[in-house]
Amino acid sequence: xxxxxxxxxxxxxxxxxxxxxxxxxxxxxxxxxxxxxxxxxxxxxxxxxxxxxxxxxxxxxxxxxxxxxxxxxxxxxxxxxxxxxxxxxxxxxxxxxxxxxxxxxxxxxxxxxxxxxxxxxxxxxxxxxxxxxxxxxxxxxxxxxxxxxxxxxxxxxxxxxxxxxxxxxxxxxxxxxxxxxxxxxxxxxxxxxxxxxxxxxxxxxxxxxxxxxxxxxxxxxxxxxxxxxxxxxxxxxxxxxxxxxxxxxxxxxxxxxxxxxxxxxxxxxxxxxxxxxxxxxxxxxxxxxxxxxxxxxxxxxxxxxxxxxxxxxxxxxxxxxxxxxxxxxxxxxxxxxxxxxxxxxxxxxxxxxxxxxxxxxxxxxxxxxxxxxxxxxxxxxxxxxxxxxxxxxxxxxxxxxxxxxxxxxxxx
Amino acid sequence: xxxxxxxxxxxxxxxxxxxxxxxxxxxxxxxxxxxxxxxxxxxxxxxxxxxxxxxxxxxxxxxxxxxxxxxxxxxxxxxxxxxxxxxxxxxxxxxxxxxxxxxxxxxxxxxxxxxxxxxxxxxxxxxxxxxxxxxxxxxxxxxxxxxxxxxxxxxxxxxxxxxxxxxxxxxxxxxxxxxxxxxxxxxxxxxxxxxxxxxxxxxxxxxxxxxxxxxxxxxxxxxxxxxxxxxxxxxxxxxxxxxxxxxxxxxxxxxxxxxxxxxxxxx
Numbered sequence: 001x002x003x004x005x006x007x008x009x010x011x012x013x014x015x016x017x018x019x020x021x022x023x024x025x026x027x028x029x030x031x032x033x034x035x036x037x038x039x040x041x042x043x044x045x046x047x048x049x050x051x052x053x054x055x056x057x058x059x060x061x062x063x064x065x066x067x068x069x070x071x072x073x074x075x076x077x078x079x080x081x082x083x084x085x086x087x088x089x090x091x092x093x094x095x096x097x098x099x100x101x102x103x104x105x106x107x108x109x110x111x112x113x114x115x116x117x118x119x120x121x122x123x124x125x126x127x128x129x130x131x132x133x134x135x136x137x138x139x140x141x142x143x144x145x146x147x148x149x150x151x152x153x154x155x156x157x158x159x160x161x162x163x164x165x166x167x168x169x170x171x172x173x174x175x176x177x178x179x180x181x182x183x184x185x186x187x188x189x190x191x192x193x194x195x196x197x198x199x200x201x202x203x204x205x206x207x208x209x210x211x212x213x214x215x216x217x218x219x220x221x222x223x224x225x226x227x228x229x230x231x232x233x234x235x236x237x238x239x240x241x242x243x244x245x246x247x248x249x250x251x252x253x254x255x256x257x258x259x260x261x262x263x264x265x266x267x268x269x270x271x272x273x274x275x276x277x278x279x280x281x282x283x284x285x286x287x288x289x290x291x292x293x294x295x296x297x298x299x300x301x302x303x304x305x306x307x308x309x310x311x312x313x314x315x316x317x318x319x320x321x322x323x324x325x326x327x328x329x330x331x332x333x334x335x336x337x338x339x340x341x342x343x344x345x346x347x348x349x350x351x352x353x354x355x356x357x358x359x360x361x362x363x364x365x366x367x368x369x370x371x372x373x374x375x376x377x378x379x380x381x382x383x384x385x386x387x388x389x390x391x392x393x394x395x396x397x398x399x400x401x402x403x404x405x406x407x408x409x410x411x412x
Numbered sequence: 413x414x415x416x417x418x419x420x421x422x423x424x425x426x427x428x429x430x431x432x433x434x435x436x437x438x439x440x441x442x443x444x445x446x447x448x449x450x451x452x453x454x455x456x457x458x459x460x461x462x463x464x465x466x467x468x469x470x471x472x473x474x475x476x477x478x479x480x481x482x483x484x485x486x487x488x489x490x491x492x493x494x495x496x497x498x499x500x501x502x503x504x505x506x507x508x509x510x511x512x513x514x515x516x517x518x519x520x521x522x523x524x525x526x527x528x529x530x531x532x533x534x535x536x537x538x539x540x541x542x543x544x545x546x547x548x549x550x551x552x553x554x555x556x557x558x559x560x561x562x563x564x565x566x567x568x569x570x571x572x573x574x575x576x577x578x579x580x581x582x583x584x585x586x587x588x589x590x591x592x593x594x595x596x597x598x599x600x601x602x603x604x605x606x607x608x609x610x611x612x613x614x615x616x617x618x619x620x621x622x623x624x625x626x627x628x629x630x631x632x633x634x635x636x637x638x639x640x641x642x643x644x645x646x647x648x649x650x651x652x653x654x655x656x657x658x659x660x661x662x663x664x665x666x667x668x669x670x671x672x673x674x675x676x677x678x679x
Contacts, residue, residue: 002414002415002418003415031652031653031654031655031658032653032654033653033654033655033658034655054547055547055550070551071543071547071550071551072543072550072594073543073544073550074544074596081415083594095571096569096571098571098573099553099569099571099572099573102572102573102574103574212413223425223428223429223432224428224431224432226458226459228458228459228461233459235428235457237421237425264459265456266455266456266457266458266459266460267456275413277413277417277418277421278413278417278421279421279424279425279428279457281459292432316571330576387574387575390573390574391576392573392574392576397579398570398578399570399571399572399573399576399578402571402573402574402576
């Protein structure tokens, strides 16, 4: 059975970890001895059973009642398996939130019904949008604190829909819940009869797991070159399409043409085809010099070879970026130093432009970058081939920002 | 691709990234099911010939069956096997009869590894831990830097987006690389079945008991089980309500024992 990875995001104290604990408890996903261990840990701190302790495992997290780092945990419904990714809600830990969210293909944004939409609510929503996650459900939590009021729900629902619209997104469902008691989480609530929509779990079951782009033109990213006996094997991953032995390919950006001689998989000699997602090796018919970073492509259907890349990037580094600084782009196995031609600063919480022609970008801001790589980069629209449409920017060897490519770029 | 194919391919991708970034690489082999699966995946990634050594940290308190298994498969698979002990601590009489589990783990495992890394100048170590084993391990990164004194800075871990791994270990001493982080215990057994991976006999039930997780003999307890085959283990795991490491006492001595062990450099 395949697994759907989803991330739970939202402002600090709006109930992310509690919701996860409750879901695991209600779907019977917790080993008995772990529940016992949990009760003991809560007792030691003089508290009732605290569902958030299931994911908040660090001593500091439990004592201060705050999630510091992202966690992944599995559970299953009758329909399929899930990995829940818990993400911290503090501004200080945004990079951990992003680490978690980058592994997800769906997101649940949780909002405290009493406090309403807060700074990190909007910021997390914008990060979800920047990471290209389109399947989103909004959970209006702690409905017990607003007397299960339908009016409050409608008001918040309208507010949430408006700010999602500015991100060009529409949540699939907006659900009133009480995470600590389980209302509308795994089971329908008896305390909000006016709500006739889905429970959170039902909403999750409706999300789809993205299929690998097997029906797209071939893209094969070279990771490394191994010498095995007499063979030179180009190891890598099929990012899109199907790779076949005997197929004509072009390595880009170097523009060298050849034919796939063999597909190399240990223990599966004579394999003739490999599809998107497979990590394999190939040998080629011509003695070409090929290195990591080359992308083997279907000859007739070349990808975009970009001399310039425009994208919104979330800046999660703790250091400021100066426009004059060199920055490195990492996209699939490609790596290139870039200069920044243009930079616009955007507030990641209000989505307002702070400065059109900026010379600097600060932590937690969104930068609209125009990047000029020192050598052309093979890219695809993120919606077509994810692996070639997402990138990380490194500053002094450390990951500092990340984004996706969604608009068509200049063809070479 | 089915779900085992997805897991396998992701791991092979990570292993190859690891080798590309760090040629001074070693694989930590505890002889248990996870690191044996990891070893299997490495053999696949490198077409049967590992271009780096396999490390066994020998506390000298392992089960006899583990030593037999290690020596047999090291020879069969032509591994460059490094066996490493903290001889100085053993000479001082560190052992389970006289010392607590945390001290033994720290002295005989963590410090032994520390000595080896310093001596052989490893820049990265492949380790077969999984997120679902323990809440603390669930917070790990795939590429996880360790400082010179081996500490894991769990409050300030690097950002890791998609499958772009943090390659620079500038301020760090070495990188721990975790290619099995996304697997569950059940996945491991289903993969062992599919691939027919050799697995230590201690995992299979004898006289109503089997080991679910292997460690040092004095602190590793078997569970009640009648599972004598891989299929029976898979069936058992699908219904069990106890945790995998319930038989491993070093996790349990105090509520945050695992966090403390790991922040000191434990696996």
